[in-house]
Amino acid sequence: MKVRYFAWMKRTVGVAEEEIDPPAEVRTVGDLVTWLRARSDGHAEALAEGAAFGAAVDKRTATFDVGIAGAREVAFFPPFTGG
C-alpha cells in the first residue's frame, strides 16, 4: 500500500510517499495513523494527535473510521487552501 503526504506534512515526514505493509489489525485510517506515528519522529510530529489534517483513501476524502482493506493509496494532508 502506498502512503502519500502533502504540503507541510510531506516536509515534516521527510518523504512525499512510501510503500508500507501494515499488519492485519490495522483496519481503518485511524489505525493507520497510529501505526505510522511509530515509524519516525517526523511521522509522529506530522500525524500528532490534535494536529489538523485530513485523509483520502484511493483519492477520495475519508474520515478516520473508513476501512483501508484493499486500498492502493492512502493520503494525508493539511486543510485545503486553494481557490
Add this chain to the structure above:
Amino acid sequence: MKVRYFAWMKRTVGVAEEEIDPPAEVRTVGDLVTWLRARSDGHAEALAEGAAFGAAVDKRTATFDVGIAGAREVAFFPPFTGG
C-alpha cells in the same frame, strides 16, 4: 423647454422630442403631463393616467412632484429594461 420620449412612448407620441413653452401655472412634472396630454391623441395615449412611465428632469430621475422651473429638458419613458 425640450421634451423627450423614449422606447414605445416615442412611437405613440409620434416624435422623439419637441420644443414646448408651457404656461406659468405648469410648475411640476405632473402638471406638465396633464398639459401635454391635450396636445394630441398620441400624447394622451402615451401619457395616460395609470400608464406605467417615469420621468427625468435634466437627465435625473424625477417624481411627478418635482418642479420644472428652469429645466432645459424633461423626458418621459417606460420602466427600464437594460442589463
Add this chain to the structure above:
Amino acid sequence: MTIRVQEADFDIGTELDRLSSGNKRIGGLAVFVGLVREIHVREGYHRDRVDALTLEHYPGMTETALEEIEAEARRRWPLEATLIVHRYGRMEAGERIVLVAVGSPHREAAFEACEFLVDWLKTKAPFWKLEETPTGEKWVGAHAADDQAAARWEKK
C-alpha cells in the same frame, strides 16, 4: 471606476486585464456578462424566440445613472476596482450586452457588489430593449423579478 456606454462589442479578457493589472490588493474579481438569449421559456413550457434586439438608451442620463450606481456600490463595499460596459444598438442572439466586473481583496464583497450593480443597473439605468421575434417587434416590459432583485438592496 470605469463606465462606458458604447455601440461596439467588448473583449472580456482585455477589459479584465486592464481592470486588475497594477492593483496588487485585488484577490478576486466577480464578473457578470449579460448575453442576448435566443430561447425564452415562459411559464415552464411556452418557448419564444428572440433573433435580435435593439437597445435604446438616454445619452447623458445613462452615464450619470451608472456613475451613481457605481458610487453607491463603493460606499457599501471595500472595492478596489469597478467596471461597467453597457452596449446599445442592435445585437443578435448570443451577443454580449453588458459587462460588470468588481475587484476586491475579498471575494464576498466582490460577489455582493457585482450582483448589486447588475440588479440596480437593470432598474435604475435608462435602457430599453426592443426584441425582434418571429411575430414582429416587441418592447420588453419591466420584470417584477428585476424589481424584487433590486429592492433587496434598499436600505431599511
Add this chain to the structure above:
Amino acid sequence: MTIRVQEADFDIGTELDRLSSGNKRIGGLAVFVGLVREIHVREGYHRDRVDALTLEHYPGMTETALEEIEAEARRRWPLEATLIVHRYGRMEAGERIVLVAVGSPHREAAFEACEFLVDWLKTKAPFWKLEETPTGEKWVGAHAADDQAAARWEKK
C-alpha cells in the same frame, strides 16, 4: 461541464467565448477570477507582502473532487454551462489562479452557483498554497472564513 487543472495560465476571453457560444439559452454568465494578492492587510493595520506562491495539488483526487462539486451545483441550480480552470505550480503576485464560470438562463442562478463553486472548491478540493514572503516561505493555513462560507451551502 469543463474542468481543467493545469500549470499554464488561461485566457479569460477565450474561455468564456467557448463556454457560451452555441448555447442560445444562456442569458447571463457569472464569473469569478482568483488572483495572487500581493498585499495582505491583517487585523486592520499589519501588512504582509506575498511575492509569489506555489500551489500544490493531489493529481487525480483534484479532478474527482472538482467534478463532484460541479455535479452538486448542477443538481441545485438550472445551469446551462459550467467551467472550472484551476492552476497549480508557481505564480507571481497579480497572476490568475482560478477561473470559475457559470452560464444560466437567469442571473440569480448563475451568481449563486458560481459563489457555491468557489466556496466549495476552496474547502473541498486538494490544493495547498505555499507563500513566498520577505521573511521566507509559509504554508497558508485554512481560513475560518472559508469554512463558514462553505458551510452556508450545507443542506439542513
